Amino acid sequence: MTEARTCAVTACDxxxxxxxxxxxxxxxxxELFSNLGFGxxxxxxxxxxxxxxxxxxxxxxxxxxxxxxxFVLSKGHGAGxxxxxxxxxxxxxxxxxxxxxxxxxxxxxxxxxVYPGFEFYGGSLGIGIGMAAGxxxxxxxxxxxxxxxxxxxxxxxYEGSVWEAxxxxxxxxxxxxxxxxxxxxxxxxxxxxxxxxxxxxxDKWRSCNWDVxxxxxxxxxxxxDTLVNxxxxxxxxxxxxxxxxxxxxxxxxxxxxxxxxxxMPTGENADNTMKKLERFGI
Amino acid sequence: xxKSLKGLKSLNVRDRFFYELYDxxxxxxxxxxxxxxLGAPSLDDFRRDFPQRFISVGIAEQNAIAVAGGLCLAGKKxxxxxxxxxxxxxxxDQIRNLMASLELPITVAALKAGTATxxxxxxxxxxxxxxxxxxxxxxxxxxxxxxTISKMAVDEIxxxxxxxxxxxxxxxxxxxxxxxxxxxxxxxALSGPESDVAIVAMGIWAHKLKKENLPYRxxxxxxxxxxxxxxxxxxxxxxxxxxxxxxxxxxxxGSMTLEILNDFGVAIPVERMAxxxxxxxxRVFSDRNLIFEQEGLTLxxxxxxxxxxxx
Numbered sequence: 001m002t003e004a005r006t007c008a009v010t011a012c013d014x015x016x017x018x019x020x021x022x023x024x025x026x027x028x029x030x031e032l033f034s035n036l037g038f039g040x041x042x043x044x045x046x047x048x049x050x051x052x053x054x055x056x057x058x059x060x061x062x063x064x065x066x067x068x069x070x071f072v073l074s075k076g077h078g079a080g081x082x083x084x085x086x087x088x089x090x091x092x093x094x095x096x097x098x099x100x101x102x103x104x105x106x107x108x109x110x111x112x113x114v115y116p117g118f119e120f121y122g123g124s125l126g127i128g129i130g131m132a133a134g135x136x137x138x139x140x141x142x143x144x145x146x147x148x149x150x151x152x153x154x155x156x157x158y159e160g161s162v163w164e165a166x167x168x169x170x171x172x173x174x175x176x177x178x179x180x181x182x183x184x185x186x187x188x189x190x191x192x193x194x195x196x197x198x199x200x201x202x203d204k205w206r207s208c209n210w211d212v213x214x215x216x217x218x219x220x221x222x223x224x225d226t227l228v229n230x231x232x233x234x235x236x237x238x239x240x241x242x243x244x245x246x247x248x249x250x251x252x253x254x255x256x257x258x259x260x261x262x263x264m265p266t267g268e269n270a271d272n273t274m275k276k277l278e279r280f281g282i
Numbered sequence: 283x284x285k286s287l288k289g290l291k292s293l294n295v296r297d298r299f300f301y302e303l304y305d306x307x308x309x310x311x312x313x314x315x316x317x318x319x320l321g322a323p324s325l326d327d328f329r330r331d332f333p334q335r336f337i338s339v340g341i342a343e344q345n346a347i348a349v350a351g352g353l354c355l356a357g358k359k360x361x362x363x364x365x366x367x368x369x370x371x372x373x374x375d376q377i378r379n380l381m382a383s384l385e386l387p388i389t390v391a392a393l394k395a396g397t398a399t400x401x402x403x404x405x406x407x408x409x410x411x412x413x414x415x416x417x418x419x420x421x422x423x424x425x426x427x428x429x430t431i432s433k434m435a436v437d438e439i440x441x442x443x444x445x446x447x448x449x450x451x452x453x454x455x456x457x458x459x460x461x462x463x464x465x466x467x468x469x470x471a472l473s474g475p476e477s478d479v480a481i482v483a484m485g486i487w488a489h490k491l492k493k494e495n496l497p498y499r500x501x502x503x504x505x506x507x508x509x510x511x512x513x514x515x516x517x518x519x520x521x522x523x524x525x526x527x528x529x530x531x532x533x534x535x536g537s538m539t540l541e542i543l544n545d546f547g548v549a550i551p552v553e554r555m556a557x558x559x560x561x562x563x564x565r566v567f568s569d570r571n572l573i574f575e576q577e578g579l580t581l582x583x584x585x586x587x588x589x590x591x592x593x
Contacts, residue, residue, distance in 0.1 A: 070355070072352075123379070124375050124376075124378075124379045126344075127344075127348050127351075127375075127376055127379060127380065128348075129348070130344070130345040130347075130348025130349050130351075130352070131348045131349070131351045131352040131355070131380070132352060133345075133348070133349055133352060134316075134348060134349035134350060134351060134352020134353045134354075134355075134356070135352035135353070135355045135356050136352070137337070137349070137352070137353065137356075138314075138352060138353040138355070138356020138357065138358050139356050141334060141356070141358075142356055142357065144356075148352075160344070161342075161344040161345055161348065161376075164339065164340070164342035164344060164345035165345050165348060165349070167340070167342075168339050168340075168342070168345055168349060172337075
């Protein structure tokens with residue numbers, strides 16, 4: 001086999017392994033949060049590939065394992081998927097995660113871990129982007145070669161504070177800031193384009209002086225290609241990656257259905273959901 | 283002392299704060315200031331000499347707190363600066379999540395306390411800020427009643443990083459306290475002679491009454507939450523207490539006094555002088571004096587109450 005051919009096969013195997021990881025993370029999510037009794041399954045499944053790509057492939061760590069890049073999870077309802085991934089990364093053991101994700105589970109450890117590096121904070125929507133922008137500015141001023149990644153929801157962009165932050169980041173030329181919008185076209189009660197249309201969404205970011213990429217948010221090929229390139233981006237503008245996703249991806253019955261935002265199957269329903277969980281991309 | 287301060291006998295509390303902040307940055311402190319389209323003559327030197335540290339977000343109070351939170355995560359000490367009541371009322375959710383919950387050590391500096399800008403109407407009166415912020419854990423409230431407290435607030439920001447809100451009343455000038463009289467952990471300062479009646483005040487009223495030098499004990503609550511045990515021990519000594527504040531009556535220092543006395547099981551009569559707006563918010567061109575007059579919040583009324591008469 002030629003060297004080029006070997007590389008291509010290796011790359012292909014690697015991509016396959018990430019899709020397999022997606023399946024396992026979704027499985028683990030169902031297990032963890034059906035036991036807990038509540039969670040945001042459809043949101044977690046919308047962002048799974050984005051989080052895995054960021055945490056397990058793209059973000060850089062120093063030799064002591066401390067993150068060089070920083071991450072802000074603005075869509076706090078998506079925090080659930082972080083637990084299986086941190087377990088997969090070996091940062092927390094299965095036992096530690098099981099202990100944390102239960103009523104009365106101690107969140108201190110994960111909170112210690114997320115400072116600094118994974119400043120994931122959300123819940124109250126529209127705050128994370130401004131926070132990420134401030135962090136990006138501070139790191140620039142400190143002459144740090146770090147990228148600040150921030151994941152937000154598309155329906156989160158109804159919050160006015162998102163647009164305040166958008167203007168601020170562009171004005172301050174925060175080219176070390178990368179916002180990834182999980183564009184699943186769904187809010188809680190309805191599709192975004194029915195409630196109050198965002199489209200042309202990309203143009204809105206561009207008009208605020210951002211670079212924009214539009215990709216398939218479930219495709220590792222496109223995620224890696226776009227995210228790895230953020231480190232050598234010849235631009236003074238912040239970057240918005242609009243990741244086209246499906247809310248509930250992986251479970252056909254739950255895809256693209258309004259009012260499934262806070263849905264978490266338990267008991268028999270969880271078993272059925274587990275059975276229906278599909279592999280894709282392989 | 284910097285050149286620009288020479289010859290100035292007194293400053294208002296905001297300018298004292300900013301000049302002090304300038305000096306700290308000059309001496310190497312890593313402090314950034316996030317402004318919501320607001321400046322001050324006392325900030326001109328700061329803007330000129332440390333342009334990178336003067337960060338403008340425009341009239342965007344929510345973003346100011348979020349950006350400040352991010353700067354804190356990058357290791358900086360951050361002061362946001364905005365026009366009251368908006369830094370609290372518009373950005374309350376950001377304060378609640380980033381300052382109270384995450385405990386990011388942001389200082390929210392707010393110009394114009396209480397009814398200081400009553401001329402601009404109800405929208406610009408910071409009537410509820412103290413009440414709102416008292417409901418949050420971990421956020422300290424500073425209301426300087428003199429220059430000394432304001433100057434020492436900057437030391438506090440540097441020595442003990444914590445979420446803080448500081449409000450500046452433009453009509454408060456002069457240093458009335460010695461630094462040895464101010465204990466931020468305790469949160470209140472005493473002045474005036476021993477008496478049967480004590481006055482519990484804050485901000486502009488503490489300032490006015492200290493200057494008035496009435497023959498009554500004055501308890502100036504300049505930093506909340508104050509040390510409740512010491513506060514209660516102090517209150518126990520009086521037969522009557524009158525609280526007076528430039529803010530809404532629900533949740534302010536009058537409420538605080540009642541809560542603390544109740545929680546310690548101490549029964550002393552408390553009269554609260556505060557803004558009640560029993561007839562609704564003002565519907566006329568107004569100013570602070572007119573509002574105080576209409577709400578019975580006057581020195582004459584206070585004196586009558588102190589002497590035991592009814593207003």
